Each structure stands twice: as C-alpha cells, then as structure tokens.
Amino acid sequence: MGSKSMEEHKNQSPLKIKVGIITLSDSKSDQRRFEDSKIKNVPPNDDLSGKIIMESLEDKHEIVSYNIIPDDAELLLKNLDKMRDNGAEIIISTGGTGIGKRDITIETITPLFKKELNGFGEIFRYESYKELGTGAMLSRATAGVWKETLLVALPGSPNAVQLGMKIIKPELGHLVKHMKN
Template sequence: MQSKTMTEHKKHSPLHVKVGIITLSDSKSVSSHQEDENFVSSTEDLSGQIIKESLADQHEIVAYQIIPDDADLLLETIEKIRKVGAQIIISTGGTGIGKRDITIETIKPLFDKELNGFGEIFRYETYKELGTGAIMTRATAGVWKETLLVALPGSPNAVQLGMKIIKPELGHLVKHMKQ
C-alpha cells in the first residue's frame, strides 16, 4: 500500500528504464550460447529468464550475460553493461555463503550508496516464507556511478520474490539516482 504522496511522487518517474542482467553460475556459463556481443541464451538459466520475462513488458533489456563465479569477470561485465546504457543491473547467483559465492564481496565495495531496505525487506519476506533459513540470504542493492546494482540469490523462487520487491520501484530509483 502506498501513500498518496508516494503515488504522486512516482508519477514523475520514468516509465521505462534500461536494464542489464547477469547470471553468475559456473555450470550455466558452460552451457550458454552467445547470441551477440551483449546477449546470451541458455535454457538452463531459469532465474535469468525470470528476470528477463518480468521486465520485458515494460523495460528495455540492453544486455544479458551468463558468467562463471569469477570476481574479475563480474567487474568487467558490470562495466561493459553500464557502458551500453544500463541504468539498472540485476544479477542472480553467487550470493550464498559457499566458497565460490563472490557476488556480494565483489559489488559491495563499488557502492556509493547501499539500499539497505531492499535486503531487509527481502530477508523479512524470505523469513515469512522459509523461516530461519532466511539468515543465509545476502541479497543487496546499491548505487554505483548512477547505476543501480541489485544482487539476487540464484534460486528461481528467490528471484521471483526479489523482482516483486524491486520492479515497482525501478523508475523511481532511476529518477533519484540522477538527482
């Protein structure tokens, strides 16, 4: 439920934003196929496809990459996607507590500003659904060089939840990043 003030404020936000998608997965990166410089395809990447499909009706997907869990490659990919015009980059995978999970440690130092509320709401909603196992999720979001970086877990259910939280605010966030 939104306040009248918030609804009025959002009216002045862009309706369409440019989004990049990154899936981090050692196994899925091996089975992916490069369509062109900015896009890949993989029938195995359910989480990346959920992000893509949830945004395609309203926003422009400018890039979609599937990469292995590699910090240097993640940084290169983020920069590449930002340079093709992405205002928001949503990643999935690599947010757990395993040895190969490097997403959070890689992107958090980039943040000019962290959106703590996103992670808090994500964990609260996960807790309501799954119980105390929610303590293992490290989903986060932050602003870097006027680009929003969102890091979601790799499970399709977690991605659906994350998109439910973040999608209604994408234009609003872009508006505020530019001010």
C-alpha cells in the first residue's frame, strides 16, 4: 500500500521500541493502588484496554512500565515523567479522552506537545466513523511529540484501543526514528 521509498525508509527504523502504558480509570485504580511505576507482567483482568496494548506490543517491543491511575492530571504528568525517565520512547495511554468532567487526558497532554500528529487522530476518527457513524466525532484520540517521546492517547474502550493499535503499531519504529532526527 505504501510507496517503495516509504518502505525503504521504514526498514531503516529501530526494530525494538521501549514503551510505557498508562490506563486512566478512577474505578480500576481504586482496585489497584500504584504509588510508583513498577513493571507489571500482566494487566489485571478488568483492564482489557491495557491488556490489548501490552499484548499487541510485547512480542516485538519492550514494555518498560505499565500503570493504572485515576483520572488525575497531576498524577498523569508524574507518571509520564517517570516513564520517560525509565527510558520509554513511546507512552500509550488509554482512557480519559471523552468529554465528561473527569476526562482530563487530552487537556493534560496536548499542552506538552512540541509537535502534534494530527494525522493519527484524523485517521482514528475516519476509521471509527466507518464503524460507528457520526458518533465518531466524540473521539478525541491524539498523538504528539514531547521531549523526544511520543505520547499516544487512546479512548478507554477495548474496540477503540484495538483500532488505535492497528493504526499506530506499524509506524512505531518510523515515528521514533523521526523524533530523534
């Protein structure tokens, strides 16, 4: 589907990426209190979205940190810093992207972006529209570069996470290569 030069360019990209995963959920974080960014081999059964992210990446990439936190901007910023300090080149979050009062992910991370990857959100909403119709406009999925780290914010639903990973996973190495140039 892509051009020959694009494929050659991708082939020069890093093969193994260090990834951090954050699930934002008041209810799930109440069940599991994480005070620091410890690596967890298996997300809890009730964190299907975190599990989808981890399982889609762990065969090819290194998961350096996984955390479940409440919908709290200060805690999100603290976790982003810790994950970046732990070497995460890409941090993928799930949850907190809606338009409810407790949804703080987008408002917290977009001011951090040096560069926003508008195309990710556009493709995500287009693909969602094909499945859901006009309700796709509620999605605020986004991605951007912060301190040579890619932040990807996905909605909390497992179907949305599967779609987001389908879009972003093939480009992870390519994105990291460009961020570091």
